[in-house]
Amino acid sequence: MTSLPQETHTITPRRVKFDWQDTPIQWVAGDPFTSHFYNALHLIFPPIEAWFCQVFKQALPLVTDEKLRQDVIGFMRQEAIHGGAHGLVLEHFQAHGIDSNRYMAFLRRQIDRALGDRIFGIPARRLGLERWWLNTRIGIIAAGEHFTCMWGKFALEATNIESWNADPTMLDLFRWHAAEEVEHRTVAFDLYRHIAPAGFFHRLFLMTGVVPILVLHWTMAMRFLMRHDPNLARRPSLFREWPRAVRAGRLLSLRKIAGASWRFLLRGYDPRTEADTSLALDYIARSPAASTAR
Ligand SMILES: [Fe+2]
Ligand SMILES: [Fe+2]
Structure with a gap:
């Protein structure tokens, strides 16, 4: 097992609460595409973060390293709260005409089938692949966390965010979550290289699965929301709207996402250098929801 660089920061769960009463489904005023691009995360995060915790x-x-053990526990507590917070937004959306119950049941089934304890329906233990499958799933989480860190950094550094004319409660939810993703960005990768070889080819294998599946599910979730949003007259075009939102500084570009995917494969990759914890803690200190939780 690999020994890990020690850091003194303690990952703290924060029991945040949000009041959704006045938040519209299209919470970035005049920009339904950006609203639903981020709303897709309300569908994706609850089941996937629950799965992170299970694995x-x-x-x-x-885990034989005490600091990493504490980090893993802090990570699980944070992710459980994240999933719950996004789940409550779905309840709010339900009251405004978007019923996602069947969609969420479908997603949970998909995750269980593809990423549960079975490989092609056969228990990994019976195939003698239990440990390899656990290592691989931890690696998938590390790859996913690389992207949530990238998104978190982007959300915290978006200097024009105040001019989006966006709902402040939704902005706070996303930035609080973004901050905690940056705060715990090292945990999944540290766990991955603690228990698994974490070599180039295994990481390449992970990335070739994670990127298309993430793009597919994100697109599906957006299309579901746009189809069911009672206030959306015409569905915005992904190919026209994404570049427009990138130019407006509201979304990450495909070039940045491709660059990040490549970085994860490099020998010297370390999530510590992907973002700065102080960026996260600065936002946590001024987040209305995190202040209430304190
Ligand atoms: Fe999270
Ligand atoms: Fe995370």
Whole structure:
């Protein structure tokens, strides 16, 4: 097992609460595309972050480094709160005409089938692949966390965010979550290289699966929301609207996402250098929801 660089920061769960009463579904005024681009995360995060916690729980007994053990526990607590917070937005959306219950049941089934304890329907243990499958799933989470860190950094550094004319409660939810993603950005990768070889070819194997599946699910979630949004007269075009939102500084470009995917494969990759924890803590200090939680 690899020894890990020690850091003193303690990952703290924050029991935030949001009041959704006045938040519209299209919460970036005049920009339904950006609104639904981010709204897709309300569908994706609750089941995927619950799955992160399940897999981390399986890996916890393998952790021999006490600081990493504490980080893993802090990570699981934060992710459980994130999933719950996004789930409450879905309840609010339901009251405004978007019923996502069937969609969420479909997503949970997909995750369970593809990423549960079975490989093609056969228990990994029976195939003698239990440990490899656990390592691989931890690696998938590390790859996913690389992207949530990139998104978190972008959300915290977007200097024009105040001019988006966006709902302040939704902005706070996304930036609080973004901040905690930056705060715990090292945990999944540290766990991955603690319990698995984490070499180039395994990471390449992970990335070739994670990127298309992420793009597919994000697109599907956006299309679902746009189809069911009672206030959306015409569905915006992904190919026209994404570049427009990138130019407006509201979304990450495909070039940046491709660059980040490549960086994850490099020998010297370390999530510590991907963002700065002080960026996260600065936002946490002024987040209305995190202040209430304190
Ligand atoms: Fe999260
Ligand atoms: Fe995370």
